[in-house]
Amino acid sequence: MVFRCGLITINKDAVPLKGIEVEVEVKDHVAVVVSTLHYENKEDKAIEAVFVFPLPGDAAVCQFSAKIGQTEIVAEVKDKQEAREEYDDALSSGQQAFFLEESDQSPDIFSLSVGSLPPEESCSIRLEYVTELAVEADGGLRFCLPVVLNPRYQPQGSEGQGVQVTSVPASLVPYSLSFSARVSSPREVSKVDSKCSLEPLQYLNTEKTKAVVKLAAGHKFDRDIEFFIYYKDAHQPAAVVEAGKAFATPGTLIGDPALMLSVYPEFPQAVMSSVTTSGEFVFLLDRSGSMQGPRINSARDTLLLLLKSLPMGCYFNIYSFGSSFEPIFPKSMEYNETTMEKALKNVGEMQANMGGTEILKPLKDIYSQTCIPGQPRQLFVFTDGEVGNTKDVISLVKTNSSSHRCFSFGIGQGASTALITGLAKEGGGYAQFITGADRMQPKVMQSLQFALQPAVKDISVNWDLPKGVSVTPMSPPLNAIFQGQRSLVYAQLTGKSSEGTDGCVTVAYTLAGHIVQNKLSFPLQPTEDTGLTVHRLGARTLIRSLESDKDVGLKKKIVEVSIQSGVSSSFTAFIAVNKGSSQVIQGPLLQRRIPGAGVCEYFHSFSILLIPTRVTGVLEPIPVNFGQ
Missing domain, CATH: 3.40.50.410 (von Willebrand factor, type A domain)
Known part of the structure; x- marks a missing residue:
């Protein structure tokens, strides 16, 4: 199958993306990631810059904005077709516009279009997402910032046109990257490990519950930024109740409190001894x-x-x-x-x-x-x-x-x-x-x-809440549980009660003929100010669950949840238009695709120059078959 990759601009160095700054806020086992992309048009014509890049597959993209000079434009989540038409209309009328969407084929690839960037103009794009941190075999929490984007093979006869990925060797990536992360937890941060070159871990308090991690200078884009966080006595059952958004309507997903339940089941010893x-x-x-x-x-x-x-x-x-x-x-x-x-x-x-x-x-x-x-x-x-x-x-x-x-x-x-x-x-x-x-x-x-381990069967999550409080699950039913391994459950809490301030949840299942129950009590009051992190992760979980269902009638529900929560989906996109700009772009745009880092030697030796064949910026590649 044909992939399209290589340097795009005619003179090979006029790539409009100049640098990426990444700031991460790790709160226990959840990360909030803010990436700022700096663009600059050094050409003598207005351009449309297109950058295809990876994100974690379960990330919830929740904020997207652009800053031109002192003007900041905050994007909205809209139905993807509606957003695409608005973007095209803006470009046709000479307005600056910004469009962010996830791939139809894979939710871990996003495409960012920066439209109508005038000559000698600069802008900054701010992208924010939240993601869960996976638990490793040795108890560490894995954070990964994908920077390597490999071409995706599109099998013959499969639906869609595949993802157009532009990849170059790490040594030729023409933009810089800076990275830092703040880590905080109720428990002590024991250490942070990484195969990437990091600056020494810096603690921010004497309890060692807060620390800063920074990427050393000179990252070569030949690997994803991956590090492992170790907390003291970290992996225990826990529940985080997050307050709804102020002034949002009660009864809505964003207006009600959201709950994130971390389950660490303990199987009976009698069962585990007979693995x-x-x-x-x-x-x-x-x-x-x-x-x-x-x-x-x-x-x-x-x-x-x-x-x-x-x-x-x-x-x-x-x-x-x-x-x-x-x-x-x-x-x-x-x-x-x-x-x-x-x-x-x-x-x-x-x-x-x-x-x-x-x-x-x-x-x-x-x-x-x-x-x-x-x-x-x-x-x-x-x-x-x-x-x-x-x-x-x-x-x-x-x-x-x-x-x-x-x-x-x-x-x-x-x-x-x-x-x-x-x-x-x-x-x-x-x-x-x-x-x-x-x-x-x-x-x-x-x-x-x-x-x-024997397969766990008949898993159920049962809630015991005070009268007047109800729960709406945002997670699909649990279909797998392993001894000592974390499972996350998200739910929306609706209503109030004067009869009690605590709730209880019981995860019950059958294991090798034994009925097992794991209980956890939790306060209904919000436990900490976490912004809307739990809401967004819950919304993302709900969206993914609905997307995996083949019922085409669920599209309306997916779009509704996506717009209400501000979290992207396969049917929605972020759109921002600079309607207040006094400068209208005249004439056609040149399209410039930003090359991403690729590390697979199998395609390192190939470079393809893509040149716009029409003034509209449509690119025609020299085909190379990477599958043979």
Whole structure:
């Protein structure tokens, strides 16, 4: 499949994006991220600058504004088609306009259009989003700022046109990046680790509950900014009640308090002592061209470690895939010395030489295989996630979720968070990101331990609230729970009561024939001033849940929740128009696409010069097939 990538401007250096400043506020296990993008038009004609960039797949984009001189324009969330028409109309009439939307194919890719930027004019774009921090195998919280954007392979016959990604080697990225993060928690910040070069951790108080993390100068865009935060005694059940927005109408999502519940279930010891040694383990390994180099080595090492750790007597099979797919056995085989040795030899010889990334075909073949009685199926997927049909893949896993659990591994820098986390969430499993050998072993063993745990069934969340207070869930029903691993539940609290100030929630489930209940009491009064972080994360969770439903009638509800909460969705976009500008742009615009950082050696050697073929700025690329 053809990707479009490379430097865009005719003279290769007139890229209008000059720098990015990122400020992060980490509050316990939630992060608020503010990115400011500085643009400057050094050309002699007005331009439209287009920048395609990654964000975490579960991020809630909640604020977007532009500043030209001393004028600030705050964007609104609108129906995407309406916003696009308003943007085009503004450009046609010579007004400055700004348009931000997420990709139709993958929710972790956004496109920002800066329209009608006059010659010698500068502007700053402010983008804010909130995101949850994942819990690592060693108890650390993982924060990742994606800066690497890899081209997404669009399989033949799949819907849509794919995501147009412009990528260049890290050394040629023409804009700068500065990064800092403030960390605060009720508990002591023990340490912050990262493979990126950071300045020494700076504590802001004697209790060490507040600290500052800064990226050292010279970040080369060859890796995402990833660091791990460790709190003292951090992972305990907790509930955060956040007040509604002042002056908002009570009874609305933003007007009512919102609750974020962190569940850390503890399974009975009698059940955990009888962890299953049975199961059918199916491994799906990406051997497409984009996996060349360190990625295929990391995926091989991960798979070899898992193979050597399987319990004797279980069943297993290994699928390789690229443009085609092939299993090493015609069907899943019993795991013994003979089959293990054959598998280890086979995996050790695997290379990234199978073309494109056609993940749907092997998944369909796996799901067509009859499950083995008494051997619960566990699917492990290893991929860099560079596909343009992310939603189709996740939908297929969701459709078959009753027959298996899916554990996913994102391999290398720039792996699609939307695909990796989506596979695990819809498959009732767990997602891991492998960006280096130093953290691989604990992550691999954690996923295997989760897979060996008996599947939790009949999960319910039951609320006990004072009379006059009701709850409306914003999270979909829990479909997977693992021992000691956090699950988050969001809900809207409506009404008031004079009878009590506390509420109670019970998470009940069946585990290996045992009925288990975990209870948590919490105060109904807001616990802290967190702005609207919990509301926005809850709205994002609700939007994602509605989007995953195939009912086309839910679009109206998604747009309603998106506009009310100010959180983006696949059916809405942010639009800002500088209607007060006295300067009207005359004549056609030149379009300039901003190249993003790419690290995969498979496409580093390619540079493509895209030149506008018409005054409207339509770009015609020289085609290159990265899937062959």
